[in-house]
Amino acid sequence: MSIGNRQAAPPGMAPGAAAVGGTGSGPPGPAERQTAVRLTGVSKRYGTGPRSVLALDQVSLTVGRGEFVCLIGASGCGKSTLLSLVAGLDWATAGDVTVGGRVAMMFQEPGLLPWLTAAGNVELALRARKVPREDRRRRTDELLKIVRLDGFGAKRPHELSGGMRQRVALARALAQDADVLLMDEPFGALDAMTRDLLHDELDRICTAQTLTVLFVTHNVREAVRLGDRVIVLSSRPGQVIDEYLVPDDGPRGINTPENAALAAAITERLREEMGRHGN
Amino acid sequence: MATERPRGGLADARALAGTDQALHGLDQLELEPAQSAGDPGRAARRAWAATWPKLLAIALVLAIWELVTLSGWKHYVLKGPSPVLSNLWGQLVHGQLWGIIGTTLQTAVVGYAVALVIGSVVGLLVARIPPLRAAVGSIITGLMTMPSVVWVPFAIVIFGESFQAILFVVILGAAPSIANGLITGVDYTPPLLLRAGKTMGLRGFALYRYLILPASLPAFVAGMKQGWAFAWRSLMAGEIVVQIIGQFSIGQALSVDQQNLDFTSVASIMIVILVIGIVVDTLFTKADLAIRRRRGLLDAAAA
Numbered sequence: 210m211s212i213g214n215r216q217a218a219p220p221g222m223a224p225g226a227a228a229v230g231g232t233g234s235g236p237p238g239p240a241e242r243q244t245a246v247r248l249t250g251v252s253k254r255y256g257t258g259p260r261s262v263l264a265l266d267q268v269s270l271t272v273g274r275g276e277f278v279c280l281i282g283a284s285g286c287g288k289s290t291l292l293s294l295v296a297g298l299d300w301a302t303a304g305d306v307t308v309g310g311r312v313a314m315m316f317q318e319p320g321l322l323p324w325l326t327a328a329g330n331v332e333l334a335l336r337a338r339k340v341p342r343e344d345r346r347r348r349t350d351e352l353l354k355i356v357r358l359d360g361f362g363a364k365r366p367h368e369l370s371g372g373m374r375q376r377v378a379l380a381r382a383l384a385q386d387a388d389v390l391l392m393d394e395p396f397g398a399l400d401a402m403t404r405d406l407l408h409d410e411l412d413r414i415c416t417a418q419t420l421t422v423l424f425v426t427h428n429v430r431e432a433v434r435l436g437d438r439v440i441v442l443s444s445r446p447g448q449v450i451d452e453y454l455v456p457d458d459g460p461r462g463i464n465t466p467e468n469a470a471l472a473a474a475i476t477e478r479l480r481e482e483m484g485r486h487g488n
Numbered sequence: 489m490a491t492e493r494p495r496g497g498l499a500d501a502r503a504l505a506g507t508d509q510a511l512h513g514l515d516q517l518e519l520e521p522a523q524s525a526g527d528p529g530r531a532a533r534r535a536w537a538a539t540w541p542k543l544l545a546i547a548l549v550l551a552i553w554e555l556v557t558l559s560g561w562k563h564y565v566l567k568g569p570s571p572v573l574s575n576l577w578g579q580l581v582h583g584q585l586w587g588i589i590g591t592t593l594q595t596a597v598v599g600y601a602v603a604l605v606i607g608s609v610v611g612l613l614v615a616r617i618p619p620l621r622a623a624v625g626s627i628i629t630g631l632m633t634m635p636s637v638v639w640v641p642f643a644i645v646i647f648g649e650s651f652q653a654i655l656f657v658v659i660l661g662a663a664p665s666i667a668n669g670l671i672t673g674v675d676y677t678p679p680l681l682l683r684a685g686k687t688m689g690l691r692g693f694a695l696y697r698y699l700i701l702p703a704s705l706p707a708f709v710a711g712m713k714q715g716w717a718f719a720w721r722s723l724m725a726g727e728i729v730v731q732i733i734g735q736f737s738i739g740q741a742l743s744v745d746q747q748n749l750d751f752t753s754v755a756s757i758m759i760v761i762l763v764i765g766i767v768v769d770t771l772f773t774k775a776d777l778a779i780r781r782r783r784g785l786l787d788a789a790a791a
Contacts, residue, residue: 296687313687320684323783324702333698337689359512367784370518385688403514408508 239345244309245389245421247296251304251447252286252399253406257316264290266446267304272389274309277415277422279436281475283431283483287447288425292391295423309421310388317394319374321366328353328362334384352380355414372403376410383418392424396431429479441475451478496504504534510647565751574755584736589760592727592738599658600719606659607666614667615674617660625671631664640729651735661722664717669711671739673704706779713772 253265264287272278280288292300294306295467296314321330328349335345353359356376368375375395382390396404412435415422426432432439434456453475456467510656550569557568579585614621614628639657647653685699725740738757745753781785 298683298686314683316680316683318680320680321703322681322684322699323785324705324779333690334688336698340512357508361515365782365784368519370515373515373518381684381688406507406511410511413507453593477587 224372225316241275243274244271244486245274245276246270246306246309246423247307248291248295249307249459250303250305251291251294251301251306253287253294253299254302257399263446265294265301266448268447268449269304270440270449272423274421275419277420277424277437279424279426279432279434279439280442281426281479282442282447282450283444283479284429285444285447288442289393290421291442291447292393292425293372294410295389296391308389311385312383312389312391313382313385313387314391315375315378315382315393315395317397319371319378321368321374321377321381323366325365327358327360327364327366327369327373327380330366330377331362331380331384334381335407338385348384352384355383355408355417356380370403371399372407373409379414383414389423392422395424397427403479404431411435429472429475433468433475439471439475441478441482444486450482452477500721513555516727537568562627564748567712567752567755572752572755572759574757575752579753579756585757585760588736588741592723593737593764595658596719596723597652599655599723600716602663602711603654603659603715603719605627608662608670609713611667611670611711612674615671621671628664628667628671628781631660631705632668632718636661636718637729639646639722640726644730649730649732651732654732657722657726658719662719665715665718666708666711669708670704673707673713674700676707677703683728688780693697707782709772709776709779713769713776715774716768717765718770725762725776 212262248270250265251268255262255264268287268291272280273306277439280291282288290299292314294301295308296312298314318319322333325333331349331352332345333382335348340348349362350359353362356379358373358376361369361373369377376394396407397405408431414420415464422435424432424435436455437457439453439455440449441453442448443450453471455471456465503729536588541641553569557563557566610624610628614624614761636657640653643653643656647656681699682695685695690699722741724742729739731740731743738761742754742757742761745757777786
């Protein structure tokens with residue numbers, strides 16, 4: 210049952226119910242787990258009047274605590290808008306956004322402060338949380354070790370490679386001690402080799418820390434590689450059109466036949482959706 | 489549970505160790521190889537490469553000056569470089585030139601310091617408060633375009649021929665550029681950094697203290713540099729016009745020498761003015777380069 214995990218939940222329907230039946234011995238649905246993020250009928254409109262743009266239309270989804278959910282869709286599906294709403298950087302026009310706990314965010318660009326060292330950038334996040342000075346140094350060292358950058362703390366961002374900068378950004382996000390980590394195409398600007406290695410690293414870190422992650426990407430293989438669940442969004446306006454559970458039995462990675470088949474199915478679904486706009 | 493990735497097993501652990509090693513290797517490959525520093529010959533060559541064009545330019549100016557003198561143009565007043573330079577040497581060794589320079593630089597430092605405080609405060613307020621920007625923003629730009637000499641009569645009317653009058657002109661010359669530099673810096677704080685700061689939980693004062701103000705530093709230094717240029721011009725304009733008894737300054741010396749039609753003294757003091765301007769400007773340029781190098785905003789070749 211290569212595509213057996215496909216879940217034909219219509220938008221708005223509580224996801225997860227069909228998945229339990231679909232995978233048999235699979236994971237419990239998010240309904241049985243504590244919810245970390247819940248969006249109910251969320252719409253976002255930019256501007257007013259006839260020239261306004263509907264970025265998100267009645268989007269409902271939940272992310273369970275400790276779950277890694279990937280959002281995928283073509284351009285204009287409002288993925289980044291959705292993350293901004295969850296992060297509290299922007300407000301929904303309609304609907305409810307509930308987030309259980311603090312939120313940290315990572316972007317496609319590392320967004321490091323160029324006048325601070327790698328350690329200084331991580332430490333600033335701790336300072337923003339009012340961590341006492343004596344704990345900051347120690348915690349910074351720990352975080353840099355987690356992202357395998359021990360020994361690079363004194364380097365400035367411009368002295369590091371793209372992959373290393375993104376790992377400093379990850380350490381900074383972890384420093385915020387958030388319950389939910391939002392990632393907006395964090396590896397989109399990296400070369401394929403670096404990205405593969407960072408997938409392994411992120412997987413390791415998430416497993417060790419039991420992080421809840423909402424991860425936006427354009428890359429189907431990345432979504433299947435990292436996610437417990439992949440949510441497909443339509444474009445203009447963004448709506449949830451499909452959800453897929455990633456098979457959980459066996460080593461993770463894109464190279465298993467199940468995951469390859471799943472990636473192919475998701476790609477097919479995305480093409481179908483893009484074709485709708487071509488007519 | 490979906491949260492627990494099926495990890496474990498020896499093969500998996502080995503794969504993970506391999507990933508770490510690969511990541512470390514990639515890090516090392518991507519970092520720039522260490523530069524072969526500590527070569528004194530290289531430093532000397534670089535210094536020479538930076539110096540000889542300047543020496544050549546000075547030689548060229550002196551040569552043209554000499555030629556004009558030799559041509560006999562305005563021969564009753566115009567003197568060549570050598571009498572002027574020997575006049576300058578004489579004034580430096582046993583004239584009152586050092587005292588004059590001291591008086592002027594003291595005014596410059598006090599005026600510039602006050603301008604720095606006023607410019608920073610006004611700049612920060614204007615950058616933060618939109619109605620204030622609408623009201624004052626264009627006035628600041630307008631002040632910058634105003635020639636500083638026109639403030640001198642105004643200052644004399646208010647303060648009389650006094651130290652305060654000169655200070656007033658210097659402050660009005662420098663403060664708008666400094667304020668403008670800070671406003672530009674705050675305006676051009678990269679939005680991505682602002683987003684990063686806000687998700688980090690930086691708000692209000694902390695956001696300014698740790699993010700916006702440091703991000704504005706390069707533009708602020710550029711404003712300070714421009715402010716210095718304006719302050720120096722305003723100071724000269726003020727000193728030439730405002731005569732303070734018992735306070736002999738560069739501008740006053742210039743004005744006295746002019747009345748005596750003493751070309752060599754006028755020319756040697758103008759050389760002093762030029763050199764001071766260049767030296768201070770070089771300091772600002774150095775500061776600017778240091779900041780940009782720290783932030784990786786310089787080309788490796790240019791650095």
